[in-house]
Amino acid sequence: MKIGIATWQCVLNHGALLQAIASKKVLEQMEHTVTYVDFQAQNAGYTSPVKPRSTMLLWNKLGRRLFTKRKIQIFQQFRQKNITLLPSECNTWDAVMIGSDEVFSIEGGFNKDLFGVNYRCPVFSYAASCGPSTKEQFAASEYRDQIADGLRTMKGIGVRDQNTYDVVYSLTGITPVMNIDPVLLYAFKDEIAQMGEKPRKHIGLYAYTFRWDNDSEIEMVKQYAKLQHENVDSLGFHHGWCDRNIVVDPLQMLQQFKSHRLIITDTFHGTIMAVITHTPFCVMVRNNSPKLLYLLKILGLEARQITESHTIEQIANETIDFDHVEQRLETYRKQSMDYLSAMLECCGGANT
Numbered sequence: 001m002k003i004g005i006a007t008w009q010c011v012l013n014h015g016a017l018l019q020a021i022a023s024k025k026v027l028e029q030m031e032h033t034v035t036y037v038d039f040q041a042q043n044a045g046y047t048s049p050v051k052p053r054s055t056m057l058l059w060n061k062l063g064r065r066l067f068t069k070r071k072i073q074i075f076q077q078f079r080q081k082n083i084t085l086l087p088s089e090c091n092t093w094d095a096v097m098i099g100s101d102e103v104f105s106i107e108g109g110f111n112k113d114l115f116g117v118n119y120r121c122p123v124f125s126y127a128a129s130c131g132p133s134t135k136e137q138f139a140a141s142e143y144r145d146q147i148a149d150g151l152r153t154m155k156g157i158g159v160r161d162q163n164t165y166d167v168v169y170s171l172t173g174i175t176p177v178m179n180i181d182p183v184l185l186y187a188f189k190d191e192i193a194q195m196g197e198k199p200r201k202h203i204g205l206y207a208y209t210f211r212w213d214n215d216s217e218i219e220m221v222k223q224y225a226k227l228q229h230e231n232v233d234s235l236g237f238h239h240g241w242c243d244r245n246i247v248v249d250p251l252q253m254l255q256q257f258k259s260h261r262l263i264i265t266d267t268f269h270g271t272i273m274a275v276i277t278h279t280p281f282c283v284m285v286r287n288n289s290p291k292l293l294y295l296l297k298i299l300g301l302e303a304r305q306i307t308e309s310h311t312i313e314q315i316a317n318e319t320i321d322f323d324h325v326e327q328r329l330e331t332y333r334k335q336s337m338d339y340l341s342a343m344l345e346c347c348g349g350a351n352t
Contacts, residue, residue, distance in 0.1 A: 001348055003027055004093040006037040006113055008101050009083055012075055014236050015183070015269020017250040019100050021082055022182035023126070026337075027097075030344065037096060038085035039113035063245070064209070067238040071247045078249040088113050091120045095347035098154075100127035100182050104164060107133055110143035115150030122347040123153065126340060127160035127179040129291050134163065135170040148172055156343045158336075163290035179336045180298075183269065184329060187276045188254060195255050200279075202231045204260035206270035209237045217284075221264060224312045233260065262316055264306075268292050275299065275329075278322045282306050282315045298332065299325055 005027075009020040024034045086092060096119050103114040103125070116123040130138075138144055148171040151157060157176040159165050168176045179185075203225050205212060212218070218241050225232045231243035235256050238245050248256060254277055257263060263274045263281040268291050274281035284306045285292050296302045304315055 001032050001094040001344065002092060003032045003034050003344075004037045004086065004096040005034060006039065006088070006096055006098045007103055009036050009079070009085075012071060013269075014250040014253045015267065015272070016101055017075070017078065017082075018188075018253075018269065018273070019127075019182045021250070022186035022188070023097065023100065024082075025186050026182060026340070030341070032344070035084045035086050035093075037088050037113060039088045039111065039118070063240065064238040067245055067247055068209075071236075074247060074249050078251075088118050093119075093121050095121055095344065096123045097343075098123060098125040098128060099158065100129065100160060100179075102129045102131035104128045104159075104167070105131035105133045106137060106141055106143070106147075107131060110141070110146065112146070112150065115147050116154050117146065117150045122155050124156040124158065124343040124347065125154060126158040126343070127181050127185075127336070128158065128164060129160050130164045130167050131291065132287070132289070133167070135167045138167055138171055144171070155346045156339070158339055158343075161291040161294040163294075177339050179339060180329070180332045181269075181272055181295075183272045183276065185333055185336050187329075188251075189276075191251060192254055192258065192277060195258055198259055200259060200261040202233055202260055203228070204233050204235045204256060204263045205239065205242060206235045206257075206263060206265040206267060206273070207237060207239070208267065209239070211266060211286075212239060213241075220306075220312065224316075227313065230261070235260075235263075264312065268295060271295060271301075271304075275301075275322075275325060278320075280316060280320055282312050298328070300328060301325070 005020065005023050007020050008016050027034045098114055098116060112118050138147065151168060151172050157168055157174060158179040159168060159176045160179055160181055165176050168174060205221065221232055233244045233246055234242040235246050236248065236253055246256060254273060257273045257277040257279050260279060263279050265271060265281060266284040266286055271281065271283050271292065281304060283304050303318065306312060306315065
């Protein structure tokens with residue numbers, strides 16, 4: 001079949017691009033032809049948060065700008081090579097898969113293409129997430145009825161965290177199916193194996209720009225690095241206080257994770273990249289992030305959380321049994337593949 005993927009493939013984010021590529025790889029392994037839906041994002045009623053006024057020195061501001069310019073170029077080249085877009089209006093697909101990532105989030109307004117409203121073919125979601133959007137926010141949204149109607153038209157609703165499960169059920173009365181993120185499903189095993197084995201050294205920080213920039217969090221990392229006599233590399237995002245700021249494309253980011261002794265992150269996909277590269281990691285869960293807490297729970301890795309009483313040093317000294325993690329993952333992979341196969345069968349056949 002010809003399948004369209006509707007997801008956030010246009011953002012400047014390694015995890016978003018990796019999950020988009022992983023979805024494509026899995027569907028191609030099932031002998032389908034895959035392209036991506038080029039939709040116009042709507043931002044009705046949304047105001048971007050105001051970033052704090054920077055007190056950085058001029059050279060640091062310039063470094064961040066040059067870093068971002070280079071990152072944009074690298075991502076553009078990566079998309080040109082890996083992403084084929086077709087406008088949502090073309091309707092040339094036999095089925096459209098919505099997801100994964102925060103496709104059900106309403107933080108940026110109502111995007112009808114991400115709720116199945118704009119297609120003339122069967123639609124289903126896979127590992128969709130509402131991100132930080134709660135069922136209370138959906139209940140109060142002026143788009144509530146349109147969202148609920150769009151969800152009800154889908155052949156199936158696959159979600160990746162408990163919060164999204166609760167939102168979908170509260171809006172529609174439909175019981176969604178839990179899926180794992182495409183990056184965990186595909187896992188890039190061949191690509192990672194081809195990277196070979198090299199000595200792991202230094203600490204890698206994977207945190208968005210303008211996060212992990214307050215004094216206490218910086219000092220926490222720098223103190224640990226000093227004790228270990230190691231550098232701190234900021235991977236994919238610019239942090240002026242780090243020893244190096246490394247800009248790479250999404251697949252090269254897996255190589256960076258694989259080459260570092262320890263990853264410190266506060267992101268969902270940062271945690272996933274550490275897991276699939278079997279890299280020890282510590283994670284700070286901000287604002288009780290439902291998707292990140294659920295991920296740690298299903299993997300049995302809740303103890304990797306940084307807290308006031310559970311420091312980076314303590315966590316780093318605790319080994320991860322990645323064989324056990326992989327065993328848990330295989331169960332979730334089978335469940336997710338069963339769901340995906342059922343959806344494609346429902347939409348028109350296993351393959352053509």
